[in-house]
Amino acid sequence: MPLSHFACANCGFWQHHFAPPDCPVCSDVRNDLPPDGWHFLPEAEVTATHQGDAREVAPGLWAFTTRPALGLAGTGWLIVRDSGNIAFEAAPYYSAAMIAQIDALGGIAILSASHAHGYGALFQLQRHFDPAVVAIHRDDLKMTKAFRVTAPFDDMLELAPGYTLHHVGGHYEGQACLHDALGGRLFCGDMFKIDQHPDGRSHAISSHKAFHKDIPLTHAELRRYRDVIAPLSFDAVLTPFEYAPDIGRDTALAALEDGLSRAPGVRRMPL
Ligand SMILES: [Zn+2]
Ligand SMILES: [Zn+2]
Numbered sequence: 001m002p003l004s005h006f007a008c009a010n011c012g013f014w015q016h017h018f019a020p021p022d023c024p025v026c027s028d029v030r031n032d033l034p035p036d037g038w039h040f041l042p043e044a045e046v047t048a049t050h051q052g053d054a055r056e057v058a059p060g061l062w063a064f065t066t067r068p069a070l071g072l073a074g075t076g077w078l079i080v081r082d083s084g085n086i087a088f089e090a091a092p093y094y095s096a097a098m099i100a101q102i103d104a105l106g107g108i109a110i111l112s113a114s115h116a117h118g119y120g121a122l123f124q125l126q127r128h129f130d131p132a133v134v135a136i137h138r139d140d141l142k143m144t145k146a147f148r149v150t151a152p153f154d155d156m157l158e159l160a161p162g163y164t165l166h167h168v169g170g171h172y173e174g175q176a177c178l179h180d181a182l183g184g185r186l187f188c189g190d191m192f193k194i195d196q197h198p199d200g201r202s203h204a205i206s207s208h209k210a211f212h213k214d215i216p217l218t219h220a221e222l223r224r225y226r227d228v229i230a231p232l233s234f235d236a237v238l239t240p241f242e243y244a245p246d247i248g249r250d251t252a253l254a255a256l257e258d259g260l261s262r263a264p265g266v267r268r269m270p271l
């Protein structure tokens with residue numbers, strides 16, 4: 001089989017391979033294994049069976065999703081700026097219409113993601129838009145074989161004035177968040193899980209090492225989260241899955257302090 005892109009039917013993780021032997025995301029403790037063995041979807045099959053949607057959730061902030069759901073069913077965020085758009089996290093797959101929509105919004109100048117659960121079809125965005133910067137934390141590089149990282153970073157990387165990546169680790173060793181100082185937003189990766197009502201109102205917040213198995217973070221990991229985000233100003237949080245315009249810095253810090261005040265354990269703190 002020639003080299004091609006394949007999506008894991010269970011989690012949606014893409015691999016550039018000729019015959020993926022397994023999925024590194026599903027094999028890892030932080031995701032569940034498929035109940036019936038490996039099934040990998042060639043890109044042509046995903047193209048033929050999936051479409052998607054784009055919506056502007058706030059002025060200049062777009063959410064891209066894939067339909068029907070593929071894998072973990074994440075969201076790709078696009079920050080539209082006069083001086084070059086920033087894409088953070090990626091949808092599981094982008095149809096031609098979705099790519100055309102991004103083109104119409106000005107393309108992508110800077111591409112990044114928090115960790116493997118947010119990568120989605122990031123390889124498609126690199127292939128089509130060829131942004132100068134593809135930034136991933138150095139400890140996540142081992143998961144990036146489907147695309148090419150141009151800007152590995154250590155503790156911090158300023159992508160553009162007001163847009164800074166911060167390494168936070170915890171959930172994944174190489175997890176990073178993106179602070180948007182101009183928009184007052186924290187693209188927090190899976191530092192937080194936000195439970196929301198169907199109408200989008202948030203009702204609980206929690207932090208996990210592994211979401212499916214409810215494995216908690218250690219106190220040192222929670223302290224790291226706290227120390228990184230405490231100096232940042234934000235009044236909205238965006239995970240690879242949820243947009244929470246009703247969760248700001250104080251609520252995020254309270255959730256971490258709650259975790260630090262007791263023995264390690266997952267608790268969904270009601271809001
Ligand atoms: Zn998988
Ligand atoms: Zn994750």
